Amino acid sequence: MIAQLKEHGIHQPASQPDKNHEVNRHPVSELQEYLQQRHISAPAYFFIPHDGGYEHLKEFTCKCTIDELNLQVKERRKNQKIARKAAATQMLKLIRQEIECSKQISS
Numbered sequence: 001m002i003a004q005l006k007e008h009g010i011h012q013p014a015s016q017p018d019k020n021h022e023v024n025r026h027p028v029s030e031l032q033e034y035l036q037q038r039h040i041s042a043p044a045y046f047f048i049p050h051d052g053g054y055e056h057l058k059e060f061t062c063k064c065t066i067d068e069l070n071l072q073v074k075e076r077r078k079n080q081k082i083a084r085k086a087a088a089t090q091m092l093k094l095i096r097q098e099i100e101c102s103k104q105i106s107s
Helices: 002-007 027-037 080-106
Strands: 044-048 060-066 071-077
Touching: 027 080, 044 080, 060 080, 071 080
Parallel strands: none
Antiparallel strands: 044 060, 060 071
């Protein structure tokens, strides 16, 4: 996995945002922009249906995958919008962890 990250240039730190750049970006947008900068296909989001349970207590599981990097995460939340945001946040964390691991290995 680390080799795939290096192949796509993910081990390099992202360029510093300018002062006019929005600091608190939505995780879905941030993830997509991050991957586009490195010429990696956009992540795919899938919602996994749940059977059973009470109608008013439904939960949704969102699976976020990046096929080129062989990465996937799943997050379960009250609605699809929050589940997708949580999955993108987890994917960003996973990618950043892989970057730190690759830095430590190469040091």
